[in-house]
Amino acid sequence: MSSHEDDTTLQLDRAHVFHSWSAQAHLSPMAIAGGSGSHVWDESGRRYLDLSSQLVNTNIGHQHPKVVAAIQEQAAVLTTIAPATANRTRGEAAERILAHAPDGFSKIFFTNAGADANENAIRMARLHTGRDKVVSAYRSYHGNTGAAVVATGDWRRLPNEYARGHLHVFGPYLYRTEFWASTPEEECERALHHLERILQVEGPDTVAAILLETIPGTAGVLVPPPGYLPGVRALADRYGIVLILDEVMAGFGRTGAWLALDHYDVRPDLVTFAKGVNSGYVPAGGVMISEPIAKSFDDRVFPGGLTYSGHPLAMAAIVATLDAMTEEKVVENAAAIGTDVLGPGLAAIAERNALVGEVRGLGVFWAVELVADQESRTPVSPAIMGRIKAGMLARDVLPFVADNRVHVVPPCIVTPDEAALGLEVLGTVLDEVAAAL
Structure with a gap:
């Protein structure tokens, strides 16, 4: 394109587009x-x-040509449909995702992105346990919606703290240890002790969920030390707490495994995902739901839903993405x-x-x-x-x-x-x- 077209694009952007996480006056986007x-x-x-x-x-x-073609083909057949209907493409997308889930996962709740995936996972955990509190890490990012941004630990939480029942802990980060640790083993042991003490003083029977990024991404690619995630799983089991692992950034190939949790001996109760599941070609996210939590809604209404849950174009992109990732x-x-x-x-x-x-x-x-x-x-x-x-x-x-x-x-x-x-x-x-x- 010409420099004139480039100028026009920037003029339109600066005249009419309100950018995220930014003061607007001095932006100069590519x-x-x-x-x-x-x-x-x-x-x-x-x-x-x-x-x-x-x-x-x-x-x-x-x-990617296979994903682009799949979106085009789906658009020629059915561009959108209400989520209360059954749709073959959505079913196939759920089947493809569950093929990479831990054992014992049976259902997918589709969302539009990672933030509302975490929102709905929190909702499921609260309803499943009958408890309210959610524990997450200070060094974390879980999205920019009501509960997700308050579960987030970084600066973006502070001007947005409108959701209730959120607590934060320090996770392991040996380079800047909060626990005076000098080895990964010490960091792991002391971070787990810190987490358990928070659960104990808050009252473990009030805590619905522990929500952690399997590997915190935006906070700095904080690869957990050996034993940490299994230790968190053990604490969740001890106190009857739902463990939610956020794989929005770390999932679907990013760490060299289908899910980052595959690197660790850990089985969560809920897994949230988005981003890499179809590379964002059409916005999509979701919650992988373990059998016990899925069954708790067999005879009770799950009070959540989205107009575009399982949007056909997004589902076609998921199927094509996961198939291409496997084949290639x-x-x-x-x-x-x-x-x-x-x-x-x-x-x-x-x-x-x-x-x-x-x-x-x-x-x-x-x-x-x-x-x-x-x-x-x-x-x-x-x-x-x-x-x-x-x-x-x-x-x-x-x-x-x-x-x-x-x-x-x-x-x-x-x-x-x-x-x-x-x-x-x-x-x-x-x-x-x-x-x-």
């Missing part, structure tokens, strides 16, 4: 015209390697990229660059935490993060930047060469910034 695979391009034709997967959701990449071994590719390219490459950058405090991750789900001083672990300033982001964009790589971290989260279909290029650019920019400081 004008993206198209994408394919691991790349996007702007309206001038400049191509960028997408090291962000947008909001960590385009797991199957941009414009996309999950296996994500695992190999993490083991062979991203893990070693990021470790090499950390070894040579004094700005890098810690690197952590799995599959195509990594974070590089940046510090002004490795001994004090003081986070680098927003100005430094701005320089890093600008440096990567100048070299045609689209980064995901959060707080004092660069998240390395390319699509699960990324090739070894593309991943290596992303690391080369990240390493070059970090080296230049470190040298300048």
Whole structure:
């Protein structure tokens, strides 16, 4: 497209679009015209390697032809239908998802996104237990709707605290331990002790659910230490609490497994999902429901629903996405990229660059935490993060930047060469910034 068209796009945006999580007056968004695979391009034709997967959701990449075709084919047959009806595409989507759920899961409740998936999982837990309180982590993000944003632990909760019954705990994060731990084992043991004490002093018979991201994503790709999630499961069992694992960001290939919980010996009661289930081609999310909770609504009404629950276009995108991921071994590719390219490459950058405090991750789900001083672990300033982001964009790589971290989260279909290029650019920019400081 011409520069005139690019200008028109930006003029329309700034005149009429209200952006999320932003002060509106000084925004200057990129004008993206198209994408394919691991790349996007702007309206001038400049191509960028997408090291962000947008909001960590385009797991199957941009414009996958099988998914696009499935949406087109469904649109020619049935574009929309009320959720009270039966629809073959919705049934097939539920069947495909349940094939990757833990044992003992029987039903899917479809939503429009991850936030309302968490809303409805919380609702199910409260109704199933007859209790009210929900315990989640301070370092977490669960969505921008009533209960989901209050379950969230980061700054976005504070101006939005309108939902009742939410408590927060510190989860394990050894690099910035809240528990004076020096080993993963100590961090695990003390985080579990902290969680149990909160349950005890709050009254465990008042707690409906523990809601955790299997691997907290926006908070920093905080891979839990061995034993933590099974320990949480044991506490939930001890006190009759529903365990909800939020797989919205970590699920469907992102960690090199179908679900992040597959890396751990843990079986939750509810699993929420969205994003990677169809790479956001048509908005969709949902709740995987274990048999005991599903049965509790056999003879009582579940008081929840959405006009677009199981929307046919979204369901067709799910079926095509999961089929293509299976046929093309996309999950296996994500695992190999993490083991062979991203893990070693990021470790090499950390070894040579004094700005890098810690690197952590799995599959195509990594974070590089940046510090002004490795001994004090003081986070680098927003100005430094701005320089890093600008440096990567100048070299045609689209980064995901959060707080004092660069998240390395390319699509699960990324090739070894593309991943290596992303690391080369990240390493070059970090080296230049470190040298300048």
